[in-house]
Amino acid sequence: xxxPLLAVAxxxxxxxxxxxxxxxxxxxHLRDADWSSAGxxxxxxxxxxxxxxxxLPETGDWAATLxxxxxxxxxxxxxxxxxxxxxxxxxxxxxxxxxxALSGEAKAAAEQSLETAAGxxxxxxxxxxxxxxxxxxxxxxxxxxxxxxxxxxxPFERERLAKKQKELAGQASAWMKDAAAxxxxxxxxxxxxLPDAAARSRADAATGPSELWKADRFVxxxxxxxxxxxxxxxxxxxxAVGGALFLASVIASQPFWVPGAQATYNQWVELAxxxxxxxxxxxxWSGLDFFLKRWFPxxxxxxxxSCSR
Numbered sequence: 001x002x003x004p005l006l007a008v009a010x011x012x013x014x015x016x017x018x019x020x021x022x023x024x025x026x027x028x029h030l031r032d033a034d035w036s037s038a039g040x041x042x043x044x045x046x047x048x049x050x051x052x053x054x055x056l057p058e059t060g061d062w063a064a065t066l067x068x069x070x071x072x073x074x075x076x077x078x079x080x081x082x083x084x085x086x087x088x089x090x091x092x093x094x095x096x097x098x099x100x101a102l103s104g105e106a107k108a109a110a111e112q113s114l115e116t117a118a119g120x121x122x123x124x125x126x127x128x129x130x131x132x133x134x135x136x137x138x139x140x141x142x143x144x145x146x147x148x149x150x151x152x153x154x155p156f157e158r159e160r161l162a163k164k165q166k167e168l169a170g171q172a173s174a175w176m177k178d179a180a181a182x183x184x185x186x187x188x189x190x191x192x193x194l195p196d197a198a199a200r201s202r203a204d205a206a207t208g209p210s211e212l213w214k215a216d217r218f219v220x221x222x223x224x225x226x227x228x229x230x231x232x233x234x235x236x237x238x239x240a241v242g243g244a245l246f247l248a249s250v251i252a253s254q255p256f257w258v259p260g261a262q263a264t265y266n267q268w269v270e271l272a273x274x275x276x277x278x279x280x281x282x283x284x285w286s287g288l289d290f291f292l293k294r295w296f297p298x299x300x301x302x303x304x305x306s307c308s309r
Contacts, residue, residue: 011282014273015230015240021270022243023227029220037216042169044253045162045261052253053169057212059176059183060085066132067172069143074133078125085179086118089186092207096190099206100199109193117186121179128175135171142168159259166260222246230277233287240278247271 029035044052065081072080093110102110125132142164148157191200209217223246229239247267254261 008282011277011280012233012286015233015236015277015282015287018240018243018270018273018277019227019230019232021227022223023231026220026223026225026227029216030224035216035220036212037219038212040250040253042173043262045165046253046255046258048252049165055212055215057210059179060088062172062176066136067139069140071140074136075129077136078129078132082118082121082125085121085183086114089114089117089183092187093190095206096203100194100203106193110190113186113189113193117182120182124178124182131171132175135168138164138168162258162260219246231287233289234292236286236289237278240274244271244274244278247274 038056041052041056060081061084062081065084066074066077068077070077093114097107097110142161145157145161145164191203194200194203222242226239226243226246229235230243247270251264251267251271254264256264
């Protein structure tokens with residue numbers, strides 16, 4: 001397949017521009033220590049919303065306690081959640097203690113701090129007991145709405161579901177954030193009980209990064225790699241398809257037919273551009289792939305005519 005020179009040049013420019021966009025986005029994520037995909041995952045709607053939110057970190061086992069649509073009384077579910085939070089703090093203390101051996105006095109102080117934090121969490125939950133009871137009721141109502149025939153087929157019903165899911169997710173996130181703040185204060189107290197900065201560094205490093213952090217770094221480095229390869233024209237078709245799949249995952253988090261979904265026009269345009277780059281040959285304007293094809297005629301680029309103009 002031979003294309004006019006102007007078309008080939010336009011495709012090359014399109015490849016470089018899309019590559020720069022991917023590369024710069026990935027670099028900005030890596031440079032920003034506070035960047036997280038949590039906001040993107042929380043905002044997901046539609047059939048895949050639960051999949052995107054499944055990777056979100058929870059404070060304690062919220063999903064199986066207060067967030068469960070079972071028949072347990074709110075007070076019982078609240079106590080179960082508090083127990084799961086305190087248990088996570090206890091595991092964290094054990095992990096830190098393995099990295100930094102504590103003296104008897106320091107261990108007693110750490111246990112006392114843990115007990116105080118558990119009491120603070122109990123007091124906090126007592127203060128929002130009525131809100132938690134109402135939340136539990138709304139969770140059960142939502143579950144009943146989801147089981148209702150046509151709940152995901154009728155636009156009005158879909159809109160009601162999406163609105164209620166966002167409302168409950170926002171409430172749960174706020175309460176877990178408050179509980180996490182108690183945990184952060186507890187960790188700060190534990191750090192203050194350690195002898196020096198080196199011990200604090202070892203204790204902090206022992207916890208390791210979260211699964212969400214690992215996933216975010218994988219995505220960020222993938223964006224950088226795809227972008228750099230598109231800019232220089234290395235394995236162009238493979239990376240164009242990879243970029244298109246990434247954009248498709250973003251679009252899937254905000255399906256246009258779901259009420260309240262955010263606009264994804266930009267992603268659709270760039271997705272179409274990447275598919276065009278992957279499907280059309282651009283010959284000597286393809287970047288490093290052109291030279292690789294000459295050096296390895298039967299290599300990764302495919303048939304002898306795949307890189308021809």
